[in-house]
Amino acid sequence: MAERFVICVDGIYVRDGKILLMKRNLEPFKGFWHVVGGHVNENENPMEALKREFKEETNLDIAIGEIVDARIEKTFDRTKIIIAFEVVSAEGDIMINSENEDYGWFTEFPVKSVYDYSRHIKRIDRKKSGSVHMKSAN
Numbered sequence: 001m002a003e004r005f006v007i008c009v010d011g012i013y014v015r016d017g018k019i020l021l022m023k024r025n026l027e028p029f030k031g032f033w034h035v036v037g038g039h040v041n042e043n044e045n046p047m048e049a050l051k052r053e054f055k056e057e058t059n060l061d062i063a064i065g066e067i068v069d070a071r072i073e074k075t076f077d078r079t080k081i082i083i084a085f086e087v088v089s090a091e092g093d094i095m096i097n098s099e100n101e102d103y104g105w106f107t108e109f110p111v112k113s114v115y116d117y118s119r120h121i122k123r124i125d126r127k128k129s130g131s132v133h134m135k136s137a138n
Contacts, residue, residue, distance in 0.1 A: 003078070003079055004077065004078040004079070005078065005080075005081060006039055006040075006078055006079075006080050007039070007040040007046065007080075007083070008037060008038060008040065008080045008082045008083070009037050009038065009040060009046045009047075009049050009050040009053065009082070009084070009085065010034075010035045010036070010037035010050075010082055010084040010085070010117070011035055011036045011037055011050050011054055011064070011085055012035055012068055012069075012084055012085065012086055012087060012117050012120055013035070013036070013087035014086075014087075014120075014121050014124040015105065015125075016125070017107060017121065017122070017125045018105035018106055018107055018121075019105070019106055019107075019109075019118075020035070020036065020058075020103065020104075020105060021034060021035060021103065021105075021106050021109070021110075021113070022034055022035070022036055022057060022058075022096065022099075022100040022102070022103050023100055023101050023102040023103065023104075024100060024101075025099055025100050025101040026098075026099055029114045031101075031112065032113060032114045033106070033110045033112060033113045033114070034114035034115065035084070035115075036050075036053055036057050036058060037050065037053055037082070037084075038053040046083050046085070047085070050062070050087075051064065054087070054090070056097055057096060057097055057099055057100060058092075058094050058095070058096060058103070059092050059094060059095040059096075060090040060092045060094060061090065061091045061092055062088075062089065062090045062091075063088045064085050064087060065085065065086035065087070065088040066085070067083055067084065067085055067086075068084050068085065068086050068117075068120050068124070069084035069117060069120065070084065071084075071115075073115075084117060084120075086120075086124055086127075107121070
C-alpha cells in the first residue's frame with residue numbers, strides 16, 4: 001500500500017500574550033488542546049483552508065500573516081505535512097462547532113496538547129504590538 005500524504009494547516013492566533021487553543025471533541029486526540037487547523041481540501045490553497053477552518057471551528061474571520069512553522073507528522077495511515085501560519089487579526093464572536101468541546105486563551109500549552117507552539121507566542125505578540133481587532137473576547 002502506497003503511503004498517503006496530506007497537507008494540513010494550523011493557525012497560531014496570539015492576543016495579549018495568549019494563544020487561542022481549542023479542546024478537541026473528536027479523535028484523533030480527543031480531549032487534547034490544539035490550535036485551530038485542519039486539512040487542505042482539493043482545489044484549495046493553504047491560506048484558504050485556514051480561513052475556512054477558523055470560520056468552521058470558531059466563527060471568526062481572520063487575516064493571515066507569514067508562515068511561522070512547518071513539520072511532518074506520521075500517523076498509522078498517512079503522513080501529514082503541516083504548515084503553521086500566524087493569524088494577525090480576527091473579527092467576530094467565538095462560537096465553537098462540534099469538533100471542539102471548549103476553547104481558551106493560554107500563555108503556555110497545557111501538558112495534554114497535540115503540539116506545542118509556545119516558542120512562537122512571545123515573538124508573535126511583540127510583533128503585533130497590541131493591534132488586534134475583536135468584537136468580543138469571551
